[in-house]
Amino acid sequence: xxxxxxxxxxxxxxxxxxxxxxxxxxxxxxxxxxxxxxxxxxxxxxxxxxxxxxxxxxxxxxxxxxxxxxxxxxxxxxxxxxxxxxxxxxxxxxxxxxxxxxxxxxxxxxxxxxxxx
Amino acid sequence: xxxxxxxxxxxxxxxxxxxxxxxxxxxxxxxxxxxxxxxxxxxxxxxxxxxxxxxxxxxxxxxxxxxxxxxxxxxxxxxxxxxxxxxxxxxxxxxxxxxxxxxxxxxxxxxxxx
Numbered sequence: 001x002x003x004x005x006x007x008x009x010x011x012x013x014x015x016x017x018x019x020x021x022x023x024x025x026x027x028x029x030x031x032x033x034x035x036x037x038x039x040x041x042x043x044x045x046x047x048x049x050x051x052x053x054x055x056x057x058x059x060x061x062x063x064x065x066x067x068x069x070x071x072x073x074x075x076x077x078x079x080x081x082x083x084x085x086x087x088x089x090x091x092x093x094x095x096x097x098x099x100x101x102x103x104x105x106x107x108x109x110x111x112x113x114x115x116x117x
Numbered sequence: 118x119x120x121x122x123x124x125x126x127x128x129x130x131x132x133x134x135x136x137x138x139x140x141x142x143x144x145x146x147x148x149x150x151x152x153x154x155x156x157x158x159x160x161x162x163x164x165x166x167x168x169x170x171x172x173x174x175x176x177x178x179x180x181x182x183x184x185x186x187x188x189x190x191x192x193x194x195x196x197x198x199x200x201x202x203x204x205x206x207x208x209x210x211x212x213x214x215x216x217x218x219x220x221x222x223x224x225x226x227x228x229x230x231x
Contacts, residue, residue, distance in 0.1 A: 036222070044207065090159050101214065107159030
């Protein structure tokens with residue numbers, strides 16, 4: 001079965017500093033990978049996704065992520081963090097639903113980002 | 118274009134009661150997935166509906182059930198509520214049910230069971 005590990009529960013960075021959030025996945029086939037962001041009390045907003053092709057993908061709000069098959073990783077990066085980036089970030093892998101014909105997302109436990117001014 | 122909407126925003130129930138949560142999918146999307154997000158956790162997949170049929174479910178008991186209507190909106194029903202059902206319930210819609218069909222999430226319904 002697929003799984004996602006986000007090793008860092010909390011991360012604090014200063015505004016303007018660079019950011020890297022770690023994500024490791026376990027999946028037997030070619031993974032479909034996603035990063036979502038969740039602001040307090042809100043739903044999930046898609047930041048970026050990787051299906052195939054170029055292993056460096058660009059997303060919204062200046063975020064990017066790099067897929068590394070050899071390390072089973074899909075880390076999220078941003079060169080300069082803004083105070084408004086404070087939120088919870090979830091990495092997810094898409095996979096078929098065993099009991100049906102559709103596809104589901106399996107999420108990590110999330111990384112809470114705090115930005116110091 | 119209207120995004121995914123959910124109602125109600127918040128709900129308080131007591132143990133043993135039943136609850137119905139509603140979701141309107143994004144225009145043109147025929148697939149709806151439901152997730153449960155407990156406090157401090159990532160969302161967990163409950164089930165998915167595609168063109169009014171259940172398209173698979175996760176590891177949730179049968180007291181979690183759902184419907185999808187001809188306009189592709191959806192309901193999540195939970196019977197015999199338990200304290201552990203307290204969570205944020207998220208609905209996501211996608212164009213289709215394929216692996217590369219991105220799921221777009223609504224704002225969620227916060228359910229508190231007392």
